[in-house]
Amino acid sequence: MKPGAYVLISGTSSGIGAACARLLDQMGFRVFAGVRKTADGEALRQQTSQRLEPVLLDVTDEQSIRNTATHIAQVVGNTGLAGLVNNAGIAVASPIEFIPLDAWRRQLEVNVTGQLAVTQALLPLLRQARGRIVNIGSLGGFLASPFAGAYTASKFAMEGFTDTLRMELRPWGIEVALIVPGVIATPIWSTSLAAADKLLNQMPSKAVELYGTAMNTMRKKAYPTGGTSAEAVAKAIAHALTAQRPRTRYPVGLDAQLGILLTLLPDRWRDHIICSRQVGKALDMPPK
Numbered sequence: 001m002k003p004g005a006y007v008l009i010s011g012t013s014s015g016i017g018a019a020c021a022r023l024l025d026q027m028g029f030r031v032f033a034g035v036r037k038t039a040d041g042e043a044l045r046q047q048t049s050q051r052l053e054p055v056l057l058d059v060t061d062e063q064s065i066r067n068t069a070t071h072i073a074q075v076v077g078n079t080g081l082a083g084l085v086n087n088a089g090i091a092v093a094s095p096i097e098f099i100p101l102d103a104w105r106r107q108l109e110v111n112v113t114g115q116l117a118v119t120q121a122l123l124p125l126l127r128q129a130r131g132r133i134v135n136i137g138s139l140g141g142f143l144a145s146p147f148a149g150a151y152t153a154s155k156f157a158m159e160g161f162t163d164t165l166r167m168e169l170r171p172w173g174i175e176v177a178l179i180v181p182g183v184i185a186t187p188i189w190s191t192s193l194a195a196a197d198k199l200l201n202q203m204p205s206k207a208v209e210l211y212g213t214a215m216n217t218m219r220k221k222a223y224p225t226g227g228t229s230a231e232a233v234a235k236a237i238a239h240a241l242t243a244q245r246p247r248t249r250y251p252v253g254l255d256a257q258l259g260i261l262l263t264l265l266p267d268r269w270r271d272h273i274i275c276s277r278q279v280g281k282a283l284d285m286p287p288k
């Protein structure tokens with residue numbers, strides 16, 4: 001992919017998406033930066049060149065996706081789209097027994113179905129440019145943890161989605177890569193914690209009775225306060241878009257690399273290690 005080529009990134013208001021938009025812009029690409037609020041696009045543009053163009057894109061809104069695809073088609077003309085970075089995402093935290101179904105659906109809608117809808121809408125333009133697709137997976141895409149069931153379901157799905165897409169698009173030379181970040185220092189953790197508190201308030205008191213201790217322990221032990229920088233993830237995305245032979249998977253951060261080793265353990269050993277690290281003995285306690 002040459003500088004000056006067009007790239008669309010979803011979810012660029014903060015975190016990994018914003019870091020990726022800034023880096024690709026610095027590298028000379030023409031970035032369409034997906035945001036849901038005009039003000040977020042304007043704020044991002046203050047940090048980039050005038051080449052970057054914010055586009056209003058909600059990955060759960062079909063009309064918004066159509067408008068974005070139509071606009072990009074008009075701007076790029078015969079050049080096509082050289083890259084699509086499916087980055088937008090949310091993290092819903094809740095015990096599976098009590099998660100409201102609309103919260104579960106929303107998690108999958110944003111993190112999986114929305115990525116599919118955007119990919120389908122942009123594939124004709126990607127094919128035109130023999131472009132590349134970069135999906136954002138997660139350490140949670142191969143390692144489950146308590147109270148992250150909806151999120152891990154969405155990221156496990158991204159693993160299968162990405163591998164299938166890579167095989168199906170081989171005839172057109174469209175490379176598809178999966179970025180696999182460990183814990184990254186972005187606002188997703190505080191947003192997810194606030195949303196989890198709101199969800200918990202809507203649940204029956206039985207939810208607190210059964211899972212309250214474990215959830216409180218997890219909040220203290222497992223919610224990260226640091227993490228690898230979003231810029232490190234942006235570098236991996238840039239490699240996936242520009243390397244002559246991109247990798248199919250890019251673990252980012254030591255935790256993502258070491259996490260792969262945990263998948264080699266028998267399931268119950270792995271459960272024990274994850275539970276004792278994240279929720280202490282709380283999940284072993286008999287319900288009151």
Ligand SMILES: NC(=O)c1ccc[n+]([C@@H]2O[C@H](COP(=O)([O-])OP(=O)(O)OC[C@H]3O[C@@H](n4cnc5c(N)ncnc54)[C@H](OP(=O)(O)O)[C@@H]3O)[C@@H](O)[C@H]2O)c1
Pocket residue numbers: 010011012013014015016017035036037057058059060087088089090110114136137138139180181182183184185186187188189191227
């Ligand atoms: N941070 C981590 O530790 C970590 C680890 C592994 C994977 N990831 C993945 O990395 C990606 C980016 O997350 P982040 O950590 O950078 O979090 P973030 O700072 O919270 O960014 C999430 C982005 O997604 C956007 N978004 C949310 N719902 C959307 C929708 N319906 N349509 C379009 N955009 C939407 C947000 O926009 P608004 O501001 O408008 O809500 C925001 O720009 C996600 O896919 C996440 O799962 C993160």
